[in-house]
Amino acid sequence: MTARILDGKTIAERVREDIAQQAKTLSAQGVQPCLAVILVGSDPASAVYVRNKVAACEKAGFRSLKFDYPADAEPAVVLAKIAELNADSSVHGILVQLPLPPQFDEDAVLEAILPTKDVDGFHAENFGMLLQGRESFYPCTPWGVMRMLQEENVKIEGAEAVIIGRSNIVGKPMAVMLLSKGATVTICHSKTKDLTAHLKRADIVVAAVGRPRFVTGAMLKPGAIVIDVGINRLPDGKLCGDVDFDSAKQVASLITPVPGGVGPMTITMLLANTLLSAQRAAAK
Ligand code: GUN
Numbered sequence: 001m002t003a004r005i006l007d008g009k010t011i012a013e014r015v016r017e018d019i020a021q022q023a024k025t026l027s028a029q030g031v032q033p034c035l036a037v038i039l040v041g042s043d044p045a046s047a048v049y050v051r052n053k054v055a056a057c058e059k060a061g062f063r064s065l066k067f068d069y070p071a072d073a074e075p076a077v078v079l080a081k082i083a084e085l086n087a088d089s090s091v092h093g094i095l096v097q098l099p100l101p102p103q104f105d106e107d108a109v110l111e112a113i114l115p116t117k118d119v120d121g122f123h124a125e126n127f128g129m130l131l132q133g134r135e136s137f138y139p140c141t142p143w144g145v146m147r148m149l150q151e152e153n154v155k156i157e158g159a160e161a162v163i164i165g166r167s168n169i170v171g172k173p174m175a176v177m178l179l180s181k182g183a184t185v186t187i188c189h190s191k192t193k194d195l196t197a198h199l200k201r202a203d204i205v206v207a208a209v210g211r212p213r214f215v216t217g218a219m220l221k222p223g224a225i226v227i228d229v230g231i232n233r234l235p236d237g238k239l240c241g242d243v244d245f246d247s248a249k250q251v252a253s254l255i256t257p258v259p260g261g262v263g264p265m266t267i268t269m270l271l272a273n274t275l276l277s278a279q280r281a282a283a284k
Pocket of ligand 1: 095096097098140
C-alpha cells in the first residue's frame with residue numbers, strides 16, 4: 001500500500017479564504033477581528049512563528065498588534081501589557097509566544113490572559129471547558145488536526161487512536177478531542193514500555209514527540225492514518241517530522257507530510273479562534 005498524502009497546505013488555504021470572507025463581513029459591521037501578539041526575547045524560531053502569525057492576520061483582513069520585549073524584561077511589564085489588552089474591547093485575541101525567558105512563570109502569564117481572549121486555548125479555564133465538552137477556545141494544533149481529519153471524512157467514532165506525546169499544547173488536548181468524537185484513545189510517551197504494541201493496533205496515529213523520524217513504517221498497522229505534528233531541523237538544515245515518511249507511507253493509508261501537513265493548519269486555527277472571539281464580541 002502507498003498512502004495518500006494529506007495536504008495541509010491546500011486545506012489551510014481553503015479554510016483561510018472562508019475566514020477572510022467572514023472577517024470582511026464582520027468588519028463591514030464595524031468589528032474588525034484583532035489579534036495582539038507578545039514576543040519576549042530573541043529566540044529565532046519564535047520570531048519566525050510570530051512573523052508568520054502577524055502576516056497571516058494581515059492576509060485575512062485582521063488587525064494585528066505586535067509587542068516586543070527584550071529577554072531580560074520584567075514580568076510585571078508584560079503582565080501590565082496583558083491587563084491593558086484585556087481591557088481593550090477592540091482586541092479579540094491575545095497570544096504570548098512560548099517559550100518565555102526563565103524569570104517568567106509561564107502558567108501565571110497564560111492565566112493573566114482573559115479566557116475570552118485566549119485564542120491559543122492554553123488558559124486552564126479553557127482546557128477545563130474542553131475536558132468537560134463545553135464550548136471554549138481549542139488549542140490550535142490539535143484543533144487543526146481535527147479539521148484535517150474532518151475534511152478527509154475520516155471516521156473517528158470507534159477508531160483506535162494512539163497519540164505519542166503528552167504535552168499540554170498537543171498531546172493532552174488531542175486526546176480529549178478524539179475522545180469526544182468517539183475514538184478509543186491511548187496516550188503514549190517516553191515512559192511507555194512497548195510503543196510498537198500500541199501502534200500496531202492504531203487506526204489513527206498522532207505523533208508529537210519532537211524526535212526526528214521516530215515512528216517508522218514497521219511500527220504501524222497497515223492502513224493506519226498517520227498525522228505528524230513534529231517539526232525537527234536536521235543537521236543539514238532540512239525539516240523533518242516525527243515520522244519516517246518514506247517507510248511510513250508504504251504502510252499507512254493516509255499520511256501528512258512535513259512540511260506542508262499539520263503546520264499550515266496551526267496558524268489557520270489561530271485565525272479561526274480570533275474570528276470566533278470577534279464574532280462573540282460582536283454578538284454581545
Ligand atoms: N510556541 C510554540 N507553539 C506555540 C503556540 O502554538 N502558541 C504559542 N503562544 N507559543 C508557542
